[in-house]
Amino acid sequence: MGGTDTGGAGDGTPADDTRAARLLARLAVLAAVGSLVVLVLALGEGGLVVVGAGLLGLVLCAVGVWWFVAHRGPLRLLGALLLFLAPAGVVVLYAYDGLWLTALALCLCWGFALLCARAALRRSRTEKPQKATAAARPRRPVLIMNPKSGGGKVGRFGLVERAEELGARVILLDPSAPADVAALARQAVAEGADLLGVAGGDGTQALVASVAAEHDLPFLVISAGTRNHLAMDLGLDRNDPARCLDALTDGEELRIDLGDVSGRAFVNTVSFGVYADVVQRPEYRDDKAGTALSLMPDLLLGDGVRRLDSLVDGAPLDDQQALLVSNNPYFSPDEISGGGRRPRLDDGELGVVGIRVEDAAQAADLAVRGSQSSGLTVLSAHRVEVTTADEGEIPVAVDGEALRMPTPVVCTLRVGALRVQVPRDRPGVVAPPPAVDWRRILDLAFGRTERTAAR
Template sequence: MGQAESGGGGAAARLLARLAVLAAVGVLVVLVVALGETGLVVAAAGLLGVVVCAAGVWWLLAYRGVVRLFGAAVAVAAPVLVLVLFTVEGLWLTALLLAVCWALALACARAALRRSDPRRERRAVAAHRPGRPVLIMNPRSGGGKVGRFGLADRARERGARVILLDPGAPADVAALARAAVAGGADLLGVAGGDGTQALVAAVAAEHDLPFLVIPAGTRNHFALDLGLDRADPARALDALTDGEDVRVDLGVVAGRAFVNTVSFGVYADVVQHPDYRDAKAGTALDLMPDLLVGEGVRRLEARADDTPLSSQRALLVSNNPYLSPDVLGGTGRRPRLDSGELGVLAIRVEGAAQAADLAVRGAQSRGLTVLTARRVEVTVAGAEVGEISVAVDGEALRLPTPVVCALRPGALRVRVPRDRATVPVAAPPVEWRRLLRLAFGRSRRAAPEP
């Protein structure tokens, strides 16, 4: 099938788009016609609740003492008072109806846009069984997944040599990988977090060896976007006996490889603190006021290709773009790992008003910039030389400025199981103009079969 909008898939996408538009119209009808002033009160109260809650969260994060307590109280009280208003005034049914209509509109819109996109599958190449595979495993990763799933024994049963890291001593995993290559390894793999994955992936890419990803870390974002089963990391070992290769891009920051993201600014400063690993929430709350409104706050200056990004609070550069800013909450997805482009997400929030604008408008807010680039250069405002805090795949580093992020397209050959889970098509952001064209525009004819 040539175009995604043709055939059965195109008909389904068009129907879903029309349902989305119908549900959105239903929201307007409920607001303006059917319920009159009541509907407008519900919408205004809900919007005001979001704005006030976002302002409270800003005060909670940016200040200490009485202001922090006030911000926490506001952040909690705002949604509670909105619910109380709906209940006392008998508006809860109206609010529920509006919420259902809007949720239906968004669900249908995303489903329609997902179906209308051409699904470019990663081209996999059948792979021969490796003769001397070497797997590096971190027993501490993911709360002990290596031992819990018996990964070392299962790997040895499939003919792999396993290097278990000593939990009590730091290890140079890149050096271990290079030694394995010197010893004749024809496949490298890692059971560990994404930071460890990236270090060994760089060695595999350097020697054009297949790289096996075993999702034994905590989040395993790289494995998720490869379509691997994070709930059962042992399934990744099937690639040793029945695997195929896919080519993906490899990010590079200051000469160091990364598979997911590089963070600058507030988050990168927080993870540098020695107490962060043991008390993440408490450490972040303690440091945030100094990082957000303190006298020594340093702003980031960046250039994404030819686009300048001035006075940013935080910057995230990803190996291929995430589909939506949900990456900030750890739920974002990358529909592709072979686009040849970096994803760039920059945040510039200076106060409660901008925090509220970001909460209400999301990606349309002036405080959030989302774009793609092939090269990103980051430095600190007003600083010619020096070091900057950087979090590379969650690992805390200090790097000299300017820090340059780039991409090596197709540099990494990943060995995956032939029967791995299909990579889900992530829900795209809702673009109503595009949706209207899909719903009521002229359909394209299918391209002839090759």
């Protein structure tokens, strides 16, 4: 895939994509109708039991998750049992009553319908790829590398040697002596650097990106961190960070937005509330899951409960347990912590996700209704201002780094502030699967492409 390909509407001509999208939409409609036919034919054979048992199993799993996360002692144990017993009970019920064939047919029909629907919507999208311009070869590039990042990727992939072969000066951080990375970047600029780059985590990337944006210098991302969210959304190779260095000799430039949280840059996300409280603990780095399970009951229901109030473009969003603000919206709120993607980094908008779940019933509602649940708020905005009731300073996680900031904490975007230099030949950004909108599917299936394209 070419460097500027963002995985948009497909690989053929627009007419080919339209025909393929229409065919896939019709298959999706047929499969959805097929699932209804299976259900109607099976009414006398327990079809409604199949659906009801499946929904009940989902609700019980959500309740189990809530009890396991938000409580200690017997309720936590009961929650763990529910997580195991609820799906097992559904399977046993299907097998005992002879309903497993009906359940399998429903799952296959509905799964095929969703698969075709997502493929149809992906084919019908006409997103323009982010514009890339030719980049001159830098004469004095300076790269800052963290040898501990990503479990030692700098050494494992020979990044120092490869960078120096390409004419870059490498500043290798000393893991035993924490350094002011932004100060190192500013010193490099003062000494004549015409490109700044980082091999490290997203928090380190953000610090150096801020200096690059301040001096309008190209910024090079080397995917040597653990998750490399920014590298993923730029279409870089996360499996071989050495390929990112090709940008020094055969590169192109993208203009992207840079997040700002009360004067500090961020490239991915700023988290407030529960997650921000957890990452403040020193033991979190060594035992993430254990620390979270230990603290969650107090943070959700106990003495450590904190409620966040915010203004999202001036509109109040109050009483949230957790709030996440991202540099451009993620495609889907449930993908943020699981490797989800941002379709673009140059749209000039913040993504905002607020969560408020206070009991098992609300957890079940969130599991069943997803983004339609009252416990989840998904918005986009240009400015987010976060406060709490009686606190002058609150925990904030900026690209995963634990900080404390005085309230109000204000999140904005520096639109188009960052010049990112990327290799011309890179894997590219895989388009995330679209949310299924059956009205759009029907439009496609019956040829109303103009209406669909306008959405």
